[in-house]
Amino acid sequence: MNGCAKLDGVERDGVRPDGVEQDPGGSDGAGSDGPGSDGVGSDRAVSTCMKSDAGSGTMLGVVLIMGVAVCLTALTLVGNALVVSAQARSAADMAALAAAGAYQAGENEPCRAAVDNAAKVDATVVECRIVDEDALVSVSRRLLLTSLPPVEQRSRAGPEFCDELRQ
Numbered sequence: 001m002n003g004c005a006k007l008d009g010v011e012r013d014g015v016r017p018d019g020v021e022q023d024p025g026g027s028d029g030a031g032s033d034g035p036g037s038d039g040v041g042s043d044r045a046v047s048t049c050m051k052s053d054a055g056s057g058t059m060l061g062v063v064l065i066m067g068v069a070v071c072l073t074a075l076t077l078v079g080n081a082l083v084v085s086a087q088a089r090s091a092a093d094m095a096a097l098a099a100a101g102a103y104q105a106g107e108n109e110p111c112r113a114a115v116d117n118a119a120k121v122d123a124t125v126v127e128c129r130i131v132d133e134d135a136l137v138s139v140s141r142r143l144l145l146t147s148l149p150p151v152e153q154r155s156r157a158g159p160e161f162c163d164e165l166r167q
Helices: 056-104 110-119 162-166
Strands: 124-131 134-141 151-157
Touching: 056 110, 056 124, 056 134, 056 151, 110 124, 110 134
Parallel strands: none
Antiparallel strands: 124 134, 134 151
């Protein structure tokens, strides 16, 4: 069945239930109008075959809500990536400064200071090395969505000699 309702005694598409075709003026070709007819086509019924759209508003609402949810999730993940990147950059700067300060103070393991400093802000030191009195540090931080790779930032800290500033 195609979803159309069949009404007894009501014509559909210009054909009465008894099979007689009717002209647009409303007569059945015999010159007499049926009982109760006013002669202007009142026997003609509105087509009962309509497309059913019941529930389409609900589905549209569900699709719109899902679309908004996907957009908000994507914005949250992008925002989290930006925040974590800035936090990793700050952690790398602090760890490099701590390692450079420890090296200048004469400590045996200046990178230990970088690891301790990065751990305070939930970051992990990936690489730490001292090159010509400069501390080179790479730090990583995990994103909210842990299936993505962590964000990694690098920083360099060390003494600035006065004769280099003049040139």
